[in-house]
Amino acid sequence: MKRSHVTNVWDFELELSDERNGGTKPRVVLGVDGGATSTISIVLSTTSPASDPQVIAKAVAGSSNFNSVSEATAKLVLESCMAEALMQACITRADVQAVCLALSGVNSPLDAERFYLWLRGIFPNKGTKCYVCNDAEAALASGTAGRKYGCVLIAGTGTIAYGFNEDGKMARAAGLGPLLGDQGSGHAISSNALIAVLKAHDGRGPPTALTAAIMEKLKLSSPEEIIGWVYADTAWARVASLVPVVKACAKAGDQVAVGILEHAAEELACNVKAVVNTLKLSGHDGSKPFPFVMVGGVLEHEAGWDLCRPLVDRVKQAFPGVQAIRPQVEPAVGAALLAWRQTI
Amino acid sequence: MKRSHVTNVWDFELELSDERNGGTKPRVVLGVDGGATSTISIVLSTTSPASDPQVIAKAVAGSSNFNSVSEATAKLVLESCMAEALMQACITRADVQAVCLALSGVNSPLDAERFYLWLRGIFPNKGTKCYVCNDAEAALASGTAGRKYGCVLIAGTGTIAYGFNEDGKMARAAGLGPLLGDQGSGHAISSNALIAVLKAHDGRGPPTALTAAIMEKLKLSSPEEIIGWVYADTAWARVASLVPVVKACAKAGDQVAVGILEHAAEELACNVKAVVNTLKLSGHDGSKPFPFVMVGGVLEHEAGWDLCRPLVDRVKQAFPGVQAIRPQVEPAVGAALLAWRQTI
Numbered sequence: 001m002k003r004s005h006v007t008n009v010w011d012f013e014l015e016l017s018d019e020r021n022g023g024t025k026p027r028v029v030l031g032v033d034g035g036a037t038s039t040i041s042i043v044l045s046t047t048s049p050a051s052d053p054q055v056i057a058k059a060v061a062g063s064s065n066f067n068s069v070s071e072a073t074a075k076l077v078l079e080s081c082m083a084e085a086l087m088q089a090c091i092t093r094a095d096v097q098a099v100c101l102a103l104s105g106v107n108s109p110l111d112a113e114r115f116y117l118w119l120r121g122i123f124p125n126k127g128t129k130c131y132v133c134n135d136a137e138a139a140l141a142s143g144t145a146g147r148k149y150g151c152v153l154i155a156g157t158g159t160i161a162y163g164f165n166e167d168g169k170m171a172r173a174a175g176l177g178p179l180l181g182d183q184g185s186g187h188a189i190s191s192n193a194l195i196a197v198l199k200a201h202d203g204r205g206p207p208t209a210l211t212a213a214i215m216e217k218l219k220l221s222s223p224e225e226i227i228g229w230v231y232a233d234t235a236w237a238r239v240a241s242l243v244p245v246v247k248a249c250a251k252a253g254d255q256v257a258v259g260i261l262e263h264a265a266e267e268l269a270c271n272v273k274a275v276v277n278t279l280k281l282s283g284h285d286g287s288k289p290f291p292f293v294m295v296g297g298v299l300e301h302e303a304g305w306d307l308c309r310p311l312v313d314r315v316k317q318a319f320p321g322v323q324a325i326r327p328q329v330e331p332a333v334g335a336a337l338l339a340w341r342q343t344i
Numbered sequence: 345m346k347r348s349h350v351t352n353v354w355d356f357e358l359e360l361s362d363e364r365n366g367g368t369k370p371r372v373v374l375g376v377d378g379g380a381t382s383t384i385s386i387v388l389s390t391t392s393p394a395s396d397p398q399v400i401a402k403a404v405a406g407s408s409n410f411n412s413v414s415e416a417t418a419k420l421v422l423e424s425c426m427a428e429a430l431m432q433a434c435i436t437r438a439d440v441q442a443v444c445l446a447l448s449g450v451n452s453p454l455d456a457e458r459f460y461l462w463l464r465g466i467f468p469n470k471g472t473k474c475y476v477c478n479d480a481e482a483a484l485a486s487g488t489a490g491r492k493y494g495c496v497l498i499a500g501t502g503t504i505a506y507g508f509n510e511d512g513k514m515a516r517a518a519g520l521g522p523l524l525g526d527q528g529s530g531h532a533i534s535s536n537a538l539i540a541v542l543k544a545h546d547g548r549g550p551p552t553a554l555t556a557a558i559m560e561k562l563k564l565s566s567p568e569e570i571i572g573w574v575y576a577d578t579a580w581a582r583v584a585s586l587v588p589v590v591k592a593c594a595k596a597g598d599q600v601a602v603g604i605l606e607h608a609a610e611e612l613a614c615n616v617k618a619v620v621n622t623l624k625l626s627g628h629d630g631s632k633p634f635p636f637v638m639v640g641g642v643l644e645h646e647a648g649w650d651l652c653r654p655l656v657d658r659v660k661q662a663f664p665g666v667q668a669i670r671p672q673v674e675p676a677v678g679a680a681l682l683a684w685r686q687t688i
Contacts, residue, residue: 177574177575179575179578180570180574181536192525230521274547
């Protein structure tokens with residue numbers, strides 16, 4: 001297979017092979033969460049099957065979303081990030097039982113196949129299982145101990161609801177980006193707050209504490225300057241950074257801010273309900289239990305405001321059997337757990 | 345004054361001066377509507393003061409919005425477009441009584457002052473009155489025979505409500521672009537239609553006739569391809585081109601399309617009400633008459649659907665004295681009428 005990447009990231013393996021001659025074989029899996037902001041690789045030790053897998057190494061790198069950087073760059077980032085984690089763990093590729101690449105931007109079987117073939121080129125050992133999926137699958141797995149079952153809601157800069165039923169059928173809702181109205185995302189919450197400030201300014205809406213709070217946060221002297229601020233740099237994460245300000249204003253009792261967050265909870269619940277209904281996760285009477293995993297900055301309890309409470313209330317009303325889960329581990333560990341599930 | 349433009353656009357004046365030696369002096373004004381898509385110059389003859397001014401020449405050029413092209417390019421476009429119109433009318437600059445530049449992008453006194461000084465350099469004759477304003481002012485004037493009084497609503501690709509009271513006080517609402525939620529604009533109506541199709545597709549919303557109509561219009565084979573279509577080219581006018589499709593579906597009875605257009609009418613009415621209230625145009629009891637001018641593609645009766653009807657109904661409910669006007673002339677004529685008002 002043709003290889004275009006720099007291969008010296010694997011030079012550390014030569015020394016390891018010499019050192020380990022005759023020792024016991026380690027049992028590890030590798031998981032990668034590749035996103036538009038950062039890439040994280042995790043090595044899990046699975047030596048004692050009775051206990052939970054343990055994180056023994058972690059490496060962090062930049063974006064590996066092939067839509068935001070080029071595909072060639074994404075592959076270089078992924079390969080060096082995987083090598084870095086394995087080097088930390090003193091493990092050669094030949095000793096890896098399974099690898100899971102969970103990549104944002106992988107939205108079709110064709111995308112997955114392309115990255116699978118490339119990954120196979122790096123891990124040619126037939127004993128190594130290779131698996132490529134969307135990053136939402138790793139987020140789900142981070143709350144289900146690696147099981148591909150249930151619904152995950154991710155709400156960070158963007159938002160998507162994603163899930164699998166017991167037959168392996170997949171469904172998704174939203175996840176379309178700011179230009180296609182992903183309400184409930186950090187970008188939408190922040191945009192709605194900026195719009196509310198401008199509406200208060202030109203008489204279309206009621207006064208709001210968001211005006212003073214956002215002016216201070218963005219160091220602007222007039223609401224009109226918001227227009228220049230927004231169009232100067234349309235990077236989505238930049239606008240999305242206002243979510244904590246909105247939560248703080250809501251906590252302090254501002255009804256406009258409360259309204260924006262209630263609307264976000266409503267829209268996020270709608271996305272979750274669409275996936276659960278499509279997959280019939282809650283059975284015929286809505287009472288069947290299923291895991292519902294919540295991931296992302298918008299859903300974190302911050303500035304005294306917890307968006308998960310109204311969200312879970314709404315989902316529970318429709319599906320009383322829902323099991324709401326806030327994962328204790330990061331999505332990259334979820335990717336490693338998906339890899340681990342391939343080995344048992 | 346330093347001049348950076350190409351001056352040979354005025355060469356035609358030399359021949360005219362020779363020809364006209366000893367003839368009667370023409371009386372004309374020049375109006376320019378400079379937008380992000382095109383620039384239009386109009387020459388009005390004002391020779392017989394008893395009758396309405398008559399259009400005697402018109403020239404069309406590309407964008408002269410200094411935010412979308414550079415300021416230097418904008419000035420070149422404006423100057424050659426003015427020269428072209430005057431050449432058609434066989435008029436030299438010295439014979440122009442007044443010029444009005446109505447420019448999109450001119451949003452502050454500083455912007456206006458900069459273009460005014462530049463315009464003065466082109467029309468140095470003290471007998472020529474020069475005036476620079478926002479393009480919304482020309483749109484208002486196109487419905488009020490050049491009077492700067494009342495409220496104008498522009499709804500094309502973007503939307504803005506703009507007005508003046510009898511004391512010359514100005515107010516505006518919306519006009520903030522798609523990233524700051526100008527609901528009711530062509531961009532917003534089209535985006536909401538695309539979102540409705542995607543919601544129907546992933547189970548978040550009801551089925552809609554918009555799906556088949558938009559797939560056909562954009563030559564796509566699946567709703568998922570909308571995502572790629574939208575992010576491939578984010579030019580605002582491209583998305584906004586779906587408005588006639590939404591109107592046709594509404595006319596055929598699709599409730600989702602009707603809902604999108606009703607929402608647009610509601611939001612546009614809200615923008616108008618904010619301006620009218622700020623300027624107290626309707627007097628203390630809401631019954632005082634004032635002109636309300638409606639301009640732009642969204643407000644045109646097309647595909648059997650008239651958005652103005654529900655809009656005017658809503659405005660009339662709040663302000664019974666409102667005088668709704670659909671101008672019979674284009675905004676560039678409004679700019680020329682503003683110039684003409686400077687001379688009488």
